Amino acid sequence: MSRKKIVAGNWKMNMTQDQSINLISELNQITSNDVEIKIAPSFTNLSKAILILENSEIEVIAQNVHFEERGAFTGEISVEMLKSIGVSNIIIGHSERRKYFNETDIILSKKVKVAIDNSMKIIFCVGEELSEREKGNHFDLIKSQIINGLFELSTDKIKSVIVAYEPVWAIGTGKTAENHQIQQMHEFIRKLFKDNYGNDISNKLRILYGGSVKPNNAKEIFSLADVDGGLIGGASLNFSDFKAIVQAAHG
Numbered sequence: 001m002s003r004k005k006i007v008a009g010n011w012k013m014n015m016t017q018d019q020s021i022n023l024i025s026e027l028n029q030i031t032s033n034d035v036e037i038k039i040a041p042s043f044t045n046l047s048k049a050i051l052i053l054e055n056s057e058i059e060v061i062a063q064n065v066h067f068e069e070r071g072a073f074t075g076e077i078s079v080e081m082l083k084s085i086g087v088s089n090i091i092i093g094h095s096e097r098r099k100y101f102n103e104t105d106i107i108l109s110k111k112v113k114v115a116i117d118n119s120m121k122i123i124f125c126v127g128e129e130l131s132e133r134e135k136g137n138h139f140d141l142i143k144s145q146i147i148n149g150l151f152e153l154s155t156d157k158i159k160s161v162i163v164a165y166e167p168v169w170a171i172g173t174g175k176t177a178e179n180h181q182i183q184q185m186h187e188f189i190r191k192l193f194k195d196n197y198g199n200d201i202s203n204k205l206r207i208l209y210g211g212s213v214k215p216n217n218a219k220e221i222f223s224l225a226d227v228d229g230g231l232i233g234g235a236s237l238n239f240s241d242f243k244a245i246v247q248a249a250h251g
């Protein structure tokens with residue numbers, strides 16, 4: 001089964017408006033038919049990014065969303081607000097949201113629901129801390145993150161989900177997971193989808209790897225059987241690195 005690769009850049013809390021315009025203008029030169037490219041700038045840079053990339057194949061996505069549709073939630077951003085500026089894809093459950101903002105499986109499943117019920121696509125992140133892996137709990141943990149976050153979705157709705165496996169100990173640390181660890185976990189995730197939703201859904205599911213993907217390791221990682229691209233943090237802030245990672249996804 002051939003699945004189109006995705007390279008998604010998560011800019012996190014980086015880039016002022018000017019810096020973001022500069023990087024987006026560079027990214028605008030990238031053409032790529034057989035790789036889906038996405039970038040997730042901060043909320044303040046989304047509208048400008050969408051405007052500049054209007055005629056490009058690069059999709060502008062959000063890093064987060066609130067789980068309520070509207071109301072008295074000072075400082076939060078709703079799905080409707082994102083839709084109204086042209087965003088149709090949201091990262092949900094990044095480990096930094098889980099860890100620093102106490103986003104539990106229950107909160108995340110509400111975010112998933114509000115996004116999907118409003119016709120959004122999502123990149124749902126899962127990943128274990130090093131301590132969990134060392135205790136041998138990593139498969140159980142990923143399983144529960146996926147079941148609790150996603151598996152209330154119907155067969156039709158689950159099609160809007162991309163999964164990103166991001167071992168927390170590999171994010172921003174320069175420490176990439178070993179290829180066999182990556183492949184093993186991606187295969188495990190695909191099997192969970194197969195057991196719950198059947199062959200067709202699991203074969204089409206795209207599972208991204210995230211955790212210190214750089215130009216020098218991207219090709220190897222992207223060539224693993226169950227890896228369908230990457231969620232890129234640090235390296236997505238540098239044009240030539242991000243471009244090289246996109247090229248590595250061309251296979």
Ligand code: PEP
Nearest residue numbers: 171172210211212233234
């Ligand atoms: C991320 O935050 O999603 C990520 C993978 O970061 P980095 O590439 O910097 O490890």
